[in-house]
Amino acid sequence: MRTIIEAGIGRWRSAVIDQDGFPARLTFHDSNTVSPIGSIVDARVRQVNARLDMVFLDLGPLGEGVMNRRRARQRVKGAVKRLSDCAHEGECLRVQVLSDPGVLETGKALSVTPRARLVGRYVVAECLSARDGNSTGKLSLSNDLPPKRARALDAALSPLTAQAGVNLIVRSRAASVDDAFVIMEAERLTKPLSAPLETGTLYSPALIDLALTAVEDGDVPVQFADRASLTQARTVTADRYPDLSARLDIHPAGMAAFEEDGVEDALQEALADRIVLPSGGWLSIHETPALTAIDVNMGAALAAHGPQEAIRRVNLEAALAIAHHLDFQDIGGLIVTDFIDMRAKDAVADLTATLDAALGEHKTPVERTGLSRFGLMELRRARSGLSLRQRLLTRPATPGGPNAAAQALSLLQQAQRLGRQAQPGTLTMAAPEAVTAWLDARPELIRALEQDSLRQVVVKTADTVSVTIQETGRTGTVTA
Structure with missing residues (x-):
């Protein structure tokens, strides 16, 4: 396996190439100029609308934001009788833009949360909620840290959580670097969360930090598509992410890295109306506001096989393809799949076993129902951001x-x-x-x-x- 990173104007991309040489995962790292998702902004409350049960905010350069009652009540400890108990007009709040597909719709207010959160390579920092019951912040240490390391980090970081009023979570990856790098990252992440409020202030991490933070653990190579970004990455990893320093290299294909490793072809295949399967069958993926529908079709499979064998082959191939595309396209929420109807119980068992084995390799867990008598199966996968189609095909x-x-x-x-x-x-x-x-x-x-x-x-x-x-x-x- 290896990771390839391409530095672009306003957007970086990284792709994981699996042990067989196929693109397994594609991640976009956007500046706040390209996408507001994840940006932290000091906003001014413009209106508290009790009828809509919404708080509307002026996000400055990002436009208008909206916070629902459930998120607004995180600012208040105890019972909330009125929305005005959570916020009042003219108040300045620090909020973060959520990864809501609605952000792609022109003119629509951005969904925000007061529980801003920054994910680093070794540390996660998040703003306090009034419901935490602690105004000085809390430190959580991974159980994977050796006891001596845990005690040392607790002594170093507990004063920071108390002073900054920010919760800190030290990840298991911190065990691979010296304490100094963990402490430095914790200080860097808490700064934008604990700085004095100033309306209009906007913060989002640098693109190179987003790309390097997302690199998976292990000793697999991290290849850059150009020498300028590789040089920059070497400087950044030496200062911030030493566990990555020895893994960095230039991709032999240079700026054509994504073409050479088949990422561009895989992207086009994923966005096509039909994803063709080896047997001649195909599946289509359609996203709606409520769910993602995946339809499995026989296609040309009958030309080479009898009906039952063709159905079995197409469904098994579709199960593998669905597992791949859920991860590659980062499809989340409710997914309803319409497999071709099968009568034999052993064929259904083979299908579910194949799908479970493929989904078991995912970092993001996927829940599923059984196969209904109509050939439908429901799956649920946590959203981690915009899907590939939401990012590239809407509007x-x-x-x-x-x-x-x-x-x-x-x-x-x-x-x-x-x-x-x-x-x-x-x-x-x-x-x-x-x-x-x-x-x-x-x-x-x-x-x-x-x-x-x-x-x-x-x-x-x-x-x-x-x-x-x-x-x-x-x-x-x-x-x-």
């Missing part, structure tokens, strides 16, 4: 296409690659109006591209997406 910029943000980020990625070539000239990006409008609203991304490419960048509206280097008499082109 299309063009009918049937990816959303404006996804197109813009893909355009920036191509421009970054072309901009690093030796050919001089102006870097010109052309795209439909919805995409250029998204970029125009985020000038910091264009400035970052100019700094990365060391050249001027021009954005133009056009019917097709393209990236070119333009100079007198010559043009180099990459077309999306």
